[in-house]
Amino acid sequence: MSEETADLLSRVKKAQAGRTKKKEKTTTGGTVKKAVVICAVAVGTGTALLYVSPPKSFYDLDINNMSLIDQVNQNAKIWTAAKQPAFEGWTVGDMRDMGIVSWRHPEANWHLCPGTGDPAYPETFDVREKWPDCFPDTVHNQGNCSASYAITAVTSLANRYCINDPVNYKMLGLSYQNLLSCDLMNDGCSGGGMDTVWTFLEQEGVVSETCMPFQGWGVDCEAKCAEETPLKLGGKCIAQGIDQIKKEVFNHGPVVAPIKITDELLVYKGGVFLPTKTAVTLSEAKRKQMKKMNVVKIMGWGVEDEQPFWLVENTWGKDWGEGGFARIAIIESEDPLEHTVSVDFTFSGYPGNLRDMSKQGMMEDEFDDIHLEGDDALDDLNFDDDISLDDDVDSED
Secondary structure, three states: OOHHHHHHHHHHHHHHHHHHOOOOOOOOOHHHHHHHHHHHHHHHHHHHHHHHOOOHHHHHOEOOOHHHHHHHHHHOOOEEEOOOHHHOOOEHHHHHOOOEEEOOOOOOEEEEOOOOOOOOOOOOEEHHHHOHHHOOOOOOEOOOOOOHHHHHHHHHHHHHHHHHOOOOOOOOOEOHHHHHHHOOOOOHHHEEEOOOHHHHHHHOOEOEOOOOOOOOOOOOHHHOOOOOOOEOEEEEEEEOOHHHHHHHHHHHOOEEEEEEOEHHHHOEEEEEEOOOOOOOEOEOOOOOOOEOEEEEEEEEEEEEOOEEEEEEEOOEOOOOOEOOEEEEEOOOOOOHHHOOEOOOOEEEEEEOOOOOHHHHOOOHHHOEEEEOOOOOOHHHOOOOOOOEOOOOOOOOO
């Protein structure tokens, strides 16, 4: 226990004792009032300290603990919190201990998305409105399977197949169970690489969701039907920065982005999510300095009460947030620690049915090369124009 916390508890005890001890009669009753004020201030400060510097017992708390929810609803100005059915019975530690989603091979070469097509984009945008035949009314729920890296990559690929050929691929659903069960570069429901997942989609591809529906843990690769030819990725790139991300989404469809998990995000109900000052970022169980990440699809953006936001689709089911979606505040800051959704890099996959890539400005030699290297905290990302990760990306190798 820190000296500050110990001192705080001592003050609380003294204040409480002061309330029960017999007081001498005074004309104002000032002594009693002072004790009550001290107690109230001490308890309030103690609650704040719990979230600023959580003790070990923090991870034993229920995700749906009412102290956190009440605190958020008292202090957050543009969003609300509530108990989440998806996490009923879960502790914060249960979320921490789920399989790790991280950057697996930072030494790999990537390309910057060219940013071609219409250079302008509207102030508000939703991919479901521009391409209504390509987005089934489904929000996937990973449950206790750490599959966000697979779900977002595979479903964004399905969306983009449809966007490029809405006649043959209308409302296409592809199987992320296929990837979870068959991709040996990743760990299935135990987590995986937000980068390495794209290699499997390029080399092997996945069958339809009907051919191999999601079941989670313990599904053999051979469980997929044999009559289908997998659909593959034709290429991949990284979009960097708010402007380039918006151009990429507006012209080609959803992109995939890492999102930092905080205790507050877990109980998000609605509004534009902007963490309060007491939000606690979860860390990985084995490497406490590494921030716990999930992966989401950026589906658009907008502005509410002068606060710009990303529209994202999460993998925690329809009961979480706004029907499974969230509006996450866009922060105009170069400090990556201030961003809930990373804008330093997002992943884009181009479908194999995009036959004439040259007309789209997507020939491989038109991409800028990116070399990613380094093995430190993902939340410290701060790229320059050439995207050198240097000391900024978590690697488990």
